[in-house]
Amino acid sequence: MIIGIWEVISKLGFFPTFMFPPLIIPNEPGGVTVIGTLISSIISGQIVTATATTLTRLLVGFSIAIVLGLTFGFLIARYKWVDDTLGFFVTALQSIPSIVWFPLAIVWFGLGNTAILFIVAIGATWTMTVNSSAGFKNVPSLYLNAAKTLGSSGAHLVRTVVIPASIPHIISGLRVAWAFAWRAIMAGELLGSTGGLGYLLDLGRSIQAMDLVLSIMIVIGIIGTIIDNQVFLRMERAVARRYGQTV
Amino acid sequence: MKVELKDVHKEFKKGDGQKLHVLDDINFNIEEGEFVSLLGPSGCGKSTILKLIAGLDKATSGDVRVNGEQVTKPGTDRIVVFQEGGLFPWMTVKQNVTYGLNLKKMSKAEVEEKAVEGLQMVHLGNFADAYPHELSGGMKQRVAIARALVMDPEVLLMDEPFAALDEQTRLVLHKELQNIWRKTGNTILFITHNIREALTLSDRVLLMSTRPGKIKESFTVRAARPRDPADSVIVDLEKRVMTELEIEMEKVLKEEFGDDYSLKTDHLRSGDHRDMGSNI
Numbered sequence: 362m363i364i365g366i367w368e369v370i371s372k373l374g375f376f377p378t379f380m381f382p383p384l385i386i387p388n389e390p391g392g393v394t395v396i397g398t399l400i401s402s403i404i405s406g407q408i409v410t411a412t413a414t415t416l417t418r419l420l421v422g423f424s425i426a427i428v429l430g431l432t433f434g435f436l437i438a439r440y441k442w443v444d445d446t447l448g449f450f451v452t453a454l455q456s457i458p459s460i461v462w463f464p465l466a467i468v469w470f471g472l473g474n475t476a477i478l479f480i481v482a483i484g485a486t487w488t489m490t491v492n493s494s495a496g497f498k499n500v501p502s503l504y505l506n507a508a509k510t511l512g513s514s515g516a517h518l519v520r521t522v523v524i525p526a527s528i529p530h531i532i533s534g535l536r537v538a539w540a541f542a543w544r545a546i547m548a549g550e551l552l553g554s555t556g557g558l559g560y561l562l563d564l565g566r567s568i569q570a571m572d573l574v575l576s577i578m579i580v581i582g583i584i585g586t587i588i589d590n591q592v593f594l595r596m597e598r599a600v601a602r603r604y605g606q607t608v
Numbered sequence: 609m610k611v612e613l614k615d616v617h618k619e620f621k622k623g624d625g626q627k628l629h630v631l632d633d634i635n636f637n638i639e640e641g642e643f644v645s646l647l648g649p650s651g652c653g654k655s656t657i658l659k660l661i662a663g664l665d666k667a668t669s670g671d672v673r674v675n676g677e678q679v680t681k682p683g684t685d686r687i688v689v690f691q692e693g694g695l696f697p698w699m700t701v702k703q704n705v706t707y708g709l710n711l712k713k714m715s716k717a718e719v720e721e722k723a724v725e726g727l728q729m730v731h732l733g734n735f736a737d738a739y740p741h742e743l744s745g746g747m748k749q750r751v752a753i754a755r756a757l758v759m760d761p762e763v764l765l766m767d768e769p770f771a772a773l774d775e776q777t778r779l780v781l782h783k784e785l786q787n788i789w790r791k792t793g794n795t796i797l798f799i800t801h802n803i804r805e806a807l808t809l810s811d812r813v814l815l816m817s818t819r820p821g822k823i824k825e826s827f828t829v830r831a832a833r834p835r836d837p838a839d840s841v842i843v844d845l846e847k848r849v850m851t852e853l854e855i856e857m858e859k860v861l862k863e864e865f866g867d868d869y870s871l872k873t874d875h876l877r878s879g880d881h882r883d884m885g886s887n888i
Contacts (some may be wrong), residue, residue: 504696521696526698
């Protein structure tokens with residue numbers, strides 16, 4: 362339906378073809394279509410390389426965010442004074458869109474990979490922190506008491522009870538943090554980088570090839586949905602089932 | 609003496625800085641192998657007593673001793689079965705049961721053997737690999753009991769373990785608990801607000817009064833085992849305990865609804881006074 366309307370608008374000729382390219386059927390013989398560009402740029406490897414670059418950056422930045430988030434979260438839950446200082450600060454930091462950090466990142470790390478990684482990590486870290494500290498704080502005292510009377514304490518208690526009991530919180534934290542990281546990397550790559558889907562978008566803009574821009578948008582949408590639905594939603598459901606919660 | 613409480617007081621600090629006197633001058637002993645119930649209305653502090661013995665809470669003053677040693681922290685000689693079971697949902701039944709055993713210095717084979725033995729004791733041998741959420745409420749409580757029993761505790765502390773179960777399941781578990789106790793000879797402190805439950809299971813019932821919590825009276829149940837709830841000794845005791853408990857309940861209700869409230873005013877006798885004197 363939406364595709365049909367798009368095609369009609371494109372063919373009515375209100376806008377030049379480069380601004381409003383058709384999706385499937387070319388407007389003139391041999392003309393551009395979004396699907397055509399998508400397929401040819403996948404075959405030529407342009408989009409594939411860009412996707413690989415973006416996902417690698419994302420994975421590295423996201424991993425840093427998870428490690429930092431879990432560490433901060435644990436410290437906040439464990440020590441009252443960390444909660445009073447860092448805990449409060451994190452709430453404020455969380456409300457800053459990560460792209461706002463970009464000027465700072467460019468000055469600190471130069472325009473390049475490190476700057477991108479920095480804003481991806483910083484975009485996801487705070488959400489991860491908030492969620493994991495909530496998870497660690499809300500471990501039911503029933504479990505803690507049961508484990509203590511059975512002889513557990515210290516690191517063993519953390520490993521066998523505190524962490525498993527917070528898994529549901531941590532997983533939903535991962536999912537939200539992922540969404541933040543995904544948005545952050547697009548913004549970052551668009552503003553300044555070489556390689557990656559965001560860069561390709563910017564390239565498409567500068568050569569006025571909206572067919573390229575639209576096909577990249579499709580790729581971004583598909584990747585985002587797949588990871589959210591296939592990875593995180595499944596993980597969330599599997600954990601919920603295992604823990605006997607209703608989804 | 610297995611468990612000894614001497615002049616135990618407990619106060620909680622409330623949010624507004626006031627103190628709430630929960631336990632007042634608690635004195636009682638539990639002998640080796642004895643099954644004792646603490647009975648009282650909700651909020652009388654019976655669970656607090658259990659927590660003190662378990663080492664999960666500290667008394668404001670007084671002495672709590674198990675096997676002659678002062679209780680300062682939780683220990684594997686005192687295992688608690690909680691009302692909600694407290695099974696870890698991320699572990700299988702077997703992992704739950706072996707949780708405490710793995711912390712003891714035991715060989716794998718020994719742990720395995722104990723776990724199997726424990727699960728068979730509660731008739732759940734076939735559910736070793738199930739997760740807690742796949743079990744019914746009664747089965748969960750059995751796993752919790754097995755998890756406690758395999759630790760060979762000096763004292764088994766049971767905090768209203770059957771309160772959340774339906775009547776039929778509870779009756780079955782009463783029977784099973786009595787069998788287990790006969791076999792193992794454990795010392796058990798059982799917390800409940802159910803008079804019949806207390807009388808059917810225990811050698812001795814300690815009745816608590818409320819606000820502040822005190823031991824009001826001690827009833828020794830001299831009925832034959834295995835117990836039959838219809839036993840005349842139990843029926844008779846039930847009446848006596850009920851009378852005492854009603855006084856306590858009225859005290860609580862008066863506090864909640866005001867002084868003019870009486871538990872018995874709603875009763876109308878349907879006998880000779882029915883005609884309200886119209887026959888004069």
